[in-house]
Amino acid sequence: MPDPYNLTLTGSQVNTAVNATYKIALDSNQVRDAVNAAHDTADPVSNGSTKLVQGTAVYSAIESQLDARDTGAAVTDGATHLVNSNAIYDFTINTLRSKIGWAIYEDSQYNAGAPLTSSNANTQITINGLGVGTTTAYLPTGVTELWNTTSNKIIADELGDAYDVRLDFKADPTTASDYAELVFDIGDGGVALPVVSRTITFAKTGASSFSIGFPIAALAAFMLNGCKIYIDTSGSGDSIDIYDISLFIKRDFNDIS
Numbered sequence: 524m525p526d527p528y529n530l531t532l533t534g535s536q537v538n539t540a541v542n543a544t545y546k547i548a549l550d551s552n553q554v555r556d557a558v559n560a561a562h563d564t565a566d567p568v569s570n571g572s573t574k575l576v577q578g579t580a581v582y583s584a585i586e587s588q589l590d591a592r593d594t595g596a597a598v599t600d601g602a603t604h605l606v607n608s609n610a611i612y613d614f615t616i617n618t619l620r621s622k623i624g625w626a627i628y629e630d631s632q633y634n635a636g637a638p639l640t641s642s643n644a645n646t647q648i649t650i651n652g653l654g655v656g657t658t659t660a661y662l663p664t665g666v667t668e669l670w671n672t673t674s675n676k677i678i679a680d681e682l683g684d685a686y687d688v689r690l691d692f693k694a695d696p697t698t699a700s701d702y703a704e705l706v707f708d709i710g711d712g713g714v715a716l717p718v719v720s721r722t723i724t725f726a727k728t729g730a731s732s733f734s735i736g737f738p739i740a741a742l743a744a745f746m747l748n749g750c751k752i753y754i755d756t757s758g759s760g761d762s763i764d765i766y767d768i769s770l771f772i773k774r775d776f777n778d779i780s
Contacts (some may be wrong), residue, residue, distance in 0.1 A: 573711040578590040586680030591680035617664070617780070625661035625773035629654025635730070637696065638764035641703065648690075649675045650768055675705075676749030677772060680759040685776035690752065691735035692768040696725045705735060708755045710747045716744055736771075 566664065630654040631638045639648065652672040666680050674710055677688065690705070702724045710716035719737050739750070752770075 551716050576755060578644050603734070611780065619679055621664040622777040622779060623773075623775055624661050624666065626669050626721055627656055627658045627660050627769060627770065627771050628657035628672070629769040630767075631655075633766040633768060635693075635695075635766055638766040639754075639768075640752045640762060640764050641756045642762035643756055643760045645706075645757050646752050647675060648692075648752040648754055649767060650770055656769055661774040661775070663774055666774075670770060671749065674749060677739075677770075678749055679745050680774065681777060682743070682746050683776075683778050684774055686739050686741065686774045687736065687771075688739055689734060690768070690773040691732070691734045691771070692765045693730045694723065694725070694731050695730045695764040695766075697762050698741060699725050699728050701756075702759050703759060703761065703764055704753075704755040706755055707739070707742045707750050708753060709739075709748050709750045711748050716748075716777070718745075718750070 535698070563728065582710050628650050629652070630650040632649070632651050639646065650672065652670065659668070663680070668678055669680070669686070670676070670678050677686070688707075694703075702722060704713075705719075705721045705723055706717045707719040708715050708717050718739060723732055723733055723735075739745075754763065754765060
């Protein structure tokens, strides 16, 4: 069959013709050496480099970067280090534990036989924190108290905090028509500054259990004065006994910046 390209050259002649046309006068070894010389495939990887690199060089570069950035280091704000999953987990858990937490403060002073009595008066509720139900093991990390048993105030840790608060107690009125105001006051002791006020009423004589909960934000006055709790019977003129008092406080917001 005739050659479709009508080439009557030997392989050697074709090689000579191609070399002459394209000025390629290199064998395979020379081509390899030329590429290596131009691109240096054995060079280390460097930022901004345009050179070709070997797989080994890429691996070594990544490994050295990981070693330099210390993947086992703790996560810190603003750090640029690579970190492993354990470090991320520890950082997340520790951050959450420093932001949220709770405590229960239970009073042991007032009981059915010796209650706290508010008789036609605005009476501060005290909680000594010595009851068996007092629990402070789950406070946010770094926070020592949310209730001060000396001043009998809720103590906010940081400006902008938000808290869920629940007050539990038993109350015993003189008559079924008695009522009182339960007031949470962040005033300075001179001028009242109530942030929560709830009316408690009774359907019967004898002891009744109450549980009053609400959220509260810690702004400037709260930070300065703390928050006292009062049972106020001055408006009704009644006499009401309260006891078995406990206070639950949970911080569920704290500035994460």
